[in-house]
Amino acid sequence: EAQVTQNPRYLITVTGKKLTVTCSQNMNHEYMSWYRQDPGLGLRQIYYSMNVEVTDKGDVPEGYKVSRKEKRNFPLILESPSPNQTSLYFCASKAWGTGGGRETQYFGPGTRLLVL
Amino acid sequence: AQSVTQLGSHVSVSEGALVLLRCNYSSSVPPYLFWYVQYPNQGLQLLLKYTSAATLVKGINGFEAEFKKSETSFHLTKPSAHMSDAAEYFCAVKYGGSQGNLIFGKGTKLSVKP
Numbered sequence: 001e002a003q004v005t006q007n008p009r010y011l012i013t014v015t016g017k018k019l020t021v022t023c024s025q026n027m028n029h030e031y032m033s034w035y036r037q038d039p040g041l042g043l044r045q046i047y048y049s050m051n052v053e054v055t056d057k058g059d060v061p062e063g064y065k066v067s068r069k070e071k072r073n074f075p076l077i078l079e080s081p082s083p084n085q086t087s088l089y090f091c092a093s094k095a096w097g098t099g100g101g102r103e104t105q106y107f108g109p110g111t112r113l114l115v116l
Numbered sequence: 117a118q119s120v121t122q123l124g125s126h127v128s129v130s131e132g133a134l135v136l137l138r139c140n141y142s143s144s145v146p147p148y149l150f151w152y153v154q155y156p157n158q159g160l161q162l163l164l165k166y167t168s169a170a171t172l173v174k175g176i177n178g179f180e181a182e183f184k185k186s187e188t189s190f191h192l193t194k195p196s197a198h199m200s201d202a203a204e205y206f207c208a209v210k211y212g213g214s215q216g217n218l219i220f221g222k223g224t225k226l227s228v229k230p
Contacts, residue, residue: 041222042220105150105218107159110158
């Protein structure tokens with residue numbers, strides 16, 4: 001089954017304790033992206049990657065890191081989490097460049113993070 | 117900056133009534149347009165998308181949307197609401213062809229009353 005998976009689904013942590021949220025897709029997609037969803041703000045892009053070893057900042061990259069060493073994986077790293085990073089996080093992927101921009105983006109189930 | 121606006125953060129309809137969720141984009145160049153649905157405790161799922169073919173786009177679960185360039189709109193409709201339609205709906209736009217990223221609206225939460 002074609003899917004985007006994220007782990008963990010729920011996470012409670014404390015300020016300053018480094019954490020990683022994993023994201024994996026099995027559709028051989030070039031493009032992957034991370035979003036955060038906050039009430040009343042919709043989804044905002046954190047980082048995206050157009051292919052292996054190619055990453056770029058989205059609209060709200062502060063406090064986050066990413067890496068893309070393999071095509072299927074795109075982990076989100078919070079080096080020193082703070083309470084304002086409490087949010088619902090989504091990973092997404094899509095094919096790149098074959099449809100001129102009209103490709104559908106597929107989303108993971110989300111990771112709910114609480115930073116105390 | 118290019119943006120997308122969803123009018124109404126909450127919409128409530130009765131079961132069987134028309135559903136109308138509004139979305140307007142800001143650009144003189146028509147972008148690609150998408151509607152996503154998010155059911156409680158789930159990720160986003162594509163409902164439909166406009167990619168410059170037919171202006172009336174049919175999606176899953178009986179939803180459709182019409183692209184109106186003169187109004188810079190892409191409103192989502194369903195003739196008869198069902199209880200299972202209760203969810204949050206996001207309009208998204210993509211500018212810049214293959215290079216651009218998806219820009220999401222703030223979402224509209226749809227409630228369906230019995």
